[in-house]
Amino acid sequence: MRPSNFASRRSHSISLGYVPLTDCAPLAVAQEMGIFSKYGLDVVLHRELGWATVRDRLFYGDLDAAESIAGIAFALGFGLTDLRCEVAVPLILNLHGNAITLSTDLPWEAIGDGSGLKKYLERGWKKTRPFTLAATHRFSSHNVLLHTWIKRHGLSDTDIEIIFLPPQLMPRHLKSGHIDGYCVGEPYNSEAILGGYGWSPVTSSNLSYGHPEKVLLLAGEFLQNRKEDSIKLVAALIESCKICQDPDFREDLISILAEKKYTAASKEILRNSLNDTFYTGTANISASSFHMFHGDSVNRPSTDKASWMLAGLRSSGSLPDSSAGGSLSRLYREDIYMAANSGRA
Structure with missing residues (x-):
């Protein structure tokens, strides 16, 4: 039987995990602006190292x-690994928010948006090790997006080695030369770019416009035993997502995210993707769709968003042919989302 600490915790509090990324913003804002308290919730936030820890x-x-990559919902709910338990996704926290960043050792003049990468690797790759890119988790959108990018430019897994690292470790491994690039959420692209050792050929909104990113993932026991609190939690986070989307709140959002308990990134780094333009290391491009936090088309946990993730995992080779499955509507709970949305003032 799966061990559980659920019954041993204080019954009134909610233990909510997050990873220090820009798109933990809805959780941070709900905590710092008193939105959780407004809904009568005692939420304790727990900063986690990476997605394996969250799982x-x-x-x-x-x-x-927890704030989670969507793939963990399938991994736990469908039993894609040895760990299986009931979980539910009642809310999509944001769309987009990721980018691919490459080392400045790689010439952007030759590689461009990635269209020159195959030729560069065939003619200009001098290192004895394989060309190496990092993603945050096997079941992450970052892995899906990396595979989308390399396939778009005529490459495959046999040409590139993909490894998995926690988000906050990626910039230092890039700077030290252990990897040649990565796909990750902010602020860890901007950290390398503004640090002068990375540049971005493409953002996730250009790779797959409208793709779902982080989700609110509920433990099945919590939803079963505390359904009303689950609905209140979703309602609070919908309100927070709306505030995060407001351009007039962006400087306040940057100040919150810069706190040590959240990203601890400098305000300059956070502004690079949260303001109007995103500096890629080679040019300034529009950041109008870099982070999308609010709207029914953003937040609704629809089965088409679930299907995008499942299709991406299959395309990237992350799902074996014999992998277990389950009902998408059992996992992605639009009923909880609708109850939370209708109950908000």
């Missing part, structure tokens, strides 16, 4: 809920 702590009952 494990949900499985073992250390967390009631």
Whole structure:
């Protein structure tokens, strides 16, 4: 039987995990602006190292809920690994928010948006190790987006080695030369770009416009035992998502995210993707769709968003042919989302 700490925690509090990324913004804002308290919730935020930790702590009952990559919902809910338990996705927290960043050792004049990468690797790759890119998790959108990018430019897994690292470790591994690039959420693209050792050929909105990114993932036990609190949690985060989307709130959002307990990134780094333009290391491009936090088309946990993730995982080779499955509507809970949306003032 799966161990659980659910019953041993204080019954009134909610243990909510997050990873220090720009798109933890709805959780941070809801906490700092008193939105959780407004809905009568006692939320305790827990900063996690990476997505494997989020998965494990949900499985073992250390967390009631978490900001999560969507793939962990399928991994736990459908039993894609040895860990399987009931989970639910009642809210999409944001769309987009990612980019691919390459080392400045790679000439952007030759590679461009990636269209020159194959020729560069065939003619200009001098290192004894394979060309190496990092994603945050096997079941992440970042892995899906990396595979989309390399396939778009005529490459495959046999040409490139893809490894998995926690988001905050990626810039230092790029700077040290251990990897040649990565796909990650902000602020870890801007950290390398403004640090002068990285540049971005493409953002995720250009790779797959409208793709779902982080989700609110509820432990099945929490939803079963505290359904009303689950609905209130979703309602609070919908309100927070709306505030995060407001351009007039962006400087306040940057100040919140810059705090040590959230991203600890400098305000300059955070502004690079949260303001009107995104500096890629080679040019300034529009950042109008870099982060999308609010709207029914953003936040609704629809089965088409679930299908995008599943199709991407299959295309990237992350799902074996014999992988277990399940009902998308059982996992992606539009009923909880609708109850939260209709109950908001």
